[in-house]
Amino acid sequence: DAKTTQPPSMDCAEGRAANLPCNHSTISGNEYVYWYRQIHSQGPQYIIHGLKNNETNEMASLIITEDRKSSTLILPHATLRDTAVYYCIVRGANFGNEKLTFGTGTRLTIIP
């Protein structure tokens, strides 16, 4: 699976949009980009995933660059409950290569 690079930490003011970058320059054509977050001492929570097109759901938006070498997770109106570690993961689409391998993630702190 392609390796991802994320900044170790970020701060964002409450109510503002939080933009979390992820670099995955070695991604291959059939690999998906997944985003999860983990609040302290809990299991990771699914946020969103995508292949080529930008995606949006009730939690966030995922913007993938045209060359697919990087992506940005956008939390449109951050709240204090969004404080967590956010993981960007690249996952293969082939049968037998479905595991999610976590990197170090970005610790996002929402500031009141």
Add this chain to the structure above:
Amino acid sequence: GAVVSQHPSWVICKSGTSVKIECRSLDFQATTMFWYRQFPKQSLMLMATSNEGSKATYEQGVEKDKFLINHASLTLSTLTVTSAHPEDSSFYICSARDSRGGGSYTFGSGTRLTVV
């Protein structure tokens, strides 16, 4: 949405004893489940991939005889930490993906194991 139940949420055991952790998919079937371990202030480390009806696939460096995985049904996988030692104390988390396909993987709430 999909729910994965993990039990127990925490356990304290004596050195040398074995501990079993259960991971159940409550409203979907999961041919494949995954087991992770997480030490304080670190990321999740994949330990093994659990396949229903067959042997688990372990990641490099994970002792298969120490971390026994059984995936006897489409909704249940178990991880048994055998002859536990204090260094096995960690946060263990399971994950499952709906066999019908779709994209997301659902994680359990984790089990905090403390070996004394």
